[in-house]
Amino acid sequence: LRELGFNRYQDEVKALLGEEKAPLFIKGSVKVMDKGVVDPNAVEATVSVTLNGLQLASVSDVARRFGSPVDLAGKLEAKLDATIKGSESVKALGGMIIEKLALAGGPLGADKPTFEQASLAFDVALDGAKVTIGKFTLASPVANVAAGGTVNLPALGKLPTGDLTSSTKVNLAALAAQLPGTLKLQKGL
Secondary structure (H helix, E strand, O other), X not given: OHHHOOOEEEEEEEEEEOOOOEEEEEEEEEEOEEOOEEOHHHOEEEEEEEEEEEEHHHHHHHHHHOOOOOEEEEEEEEEEEEEEXXXXXXXXXXXXXXXXXXXXXXXXXXXXXXXXXXXXXXXXXXXXXXXXXXXXXXXXXXXXXXXXXXXXXOOOOOOOEEEEEEEEEEOHHHHHHHOHHHHOOOOOO
């Protein structure tokens, strides 16, 4: 296989999704073999995945077939860059933005919350047993979350150690306005 070029390859994949033909673009290289043998410690990969304009209604249709009770609408833009070296080194950087997110059904009952925009950004790395969260942010009209730090993954049966910081801000008024039936708050609260 090595002589045929399967040891290391580069490929670009373009697929069309949704009604607006949003492209899924994958580019990168992957090496999974060393001297003709699959070896997890020899894995080397650099991959970039971009999703432009995925209409969430098309995802909702598929999810419903698998029993999801919640319908989605909106447009998703996402980007992920990942690097893998061996079985213990992974770096991932990316994020997503959802515009005009609308939810309905299932536990939401008659509520149909809508959000003009929600975003997620992250920069995470695994180096052996150490996870570093350089950045993790979630921003929406109802909540904002930020986190960062390091976590040392323990041996089986032990607790993790590390230094993580996080902050969360919830706009209760905006949340209550979006979910009046779900939260069932008394008037005036």
